[in-house]
Amino acid sequence: MSTRSWPSSPLSAAGRAFTLLVQPPTPLGFDTRGFDGLPDGILALERLRAVLLEPRTSAEVRDAVWRELVIRARRDGPAWVVAAVGIALPGLRHLAGLLASGWRGDTRDLDAELLVGFIERLTTIDLHPPRVLGRLLDAGLRAARRARDADSDAQLIRTGVTGPIAPVQPWDHPDLVLARAVAAGVIDADEANLIAVTRLEDATLAQAAARLGITASLASSWRLKAERRLLEAVRAGDLAFVSLRPRRRRSAVVTHPRAAATHPRVAASTTA
Numbered sequence: 001m002s003t004r005s006w007p008s009s010p011l012s013a014a015g016r017a018f019t020l021l022v023q024p025p026t027p028l029g030f031d032t033r034g035f036d037g038l039p040d041g042i043l044a045l046e047r048l049r050a051v052l053l054e055p056r057t058s059a060e061v062r063d064a065v066w067r068e069l070v071i072r073a074r075r076d077g078p079a080w081v082v083a084a085v086g087i088a089l090p091g092l093r094h095l096a097g098l099l100a101s102g103w104r105g106d107t108r109d110l111d112a113e114l115l116v117g118f119i120e121r122l123t124t125i126d127l128h129p130p131r132v133l134g135r136l137l138d139a140g141l142r143a144a145r146r147a148r149d150a151d152s153d154a155q156l157i158r159t160g161v162t163g164p165i166a167p168v169q170p171w172d173h174p175d176l177v178l179a180r181a182v183a184a185g186v187i188d189a190d191e192a193n194l195i196a197v198t199r200l201e202d203a204t205l206a207q208a209a210a211r212l213g214i215t216a217s218l219a220s221s222w223r224l225k226a227e228r229r230l231l232e233a234v235r236a237g238d239l240a241f242v243s244l245r246p247r248r249r250r251s252a253v254v255t256h257p258r259a260a261a262t263h264p265r266v267a268a269s270t271t272a
Contacts, residue, residue: 018086117143
């Protein structure tokens, strides 16, 4: 096949690579023996993708197949990474369409970030919880949305109204809400990370607390108070026009943002 015909779109290129992977004379196949509800034998990857999309295929079977796909992508090399991406392409293309809505830049950049986020998560995702594919897609979506919001000032809408209005999509994505809350001083970076890893990812409170060097009960208290402040800020519209661009630090500020004298959460914990 001529290299000149290779697609310039990352998702189209992934689709082409998947097509080549399943072509004779040595197509890659998936052994479905032992998976309840699936045909008993070696299934072509294109057929496997179609079966997984069928409504009659249960969520438990989909998760079982995806656990095996992730294991193979980690263990057996690039061909199975391409296989995993190819089988996930319907979901990836759906997300790419959502990301492209209202976007005036090059959608290929967003597609590339979507793929990178998905593939990177293949190497770290916890295979025990359900929604294996869903969590992989979530990781890709978060990566693409972070890239899309990198220049947030260009995405803000300002009108003559006095009240707050919402920025252009993806204003409602949790990662961006947390980032704006940190920029506005509603919560700090540790609190944002605590909420993100326990609410949006797979970490338990105990695991997150260990990373911070605190007890699980204290981490729970921090998260609860931070989420209350975050909710109040969202309801009040305080995050509507917050820029995520780095700003020059002013000289007349407290040098340690977690100092007990200026942070009521820490002050309360030290006197408890």
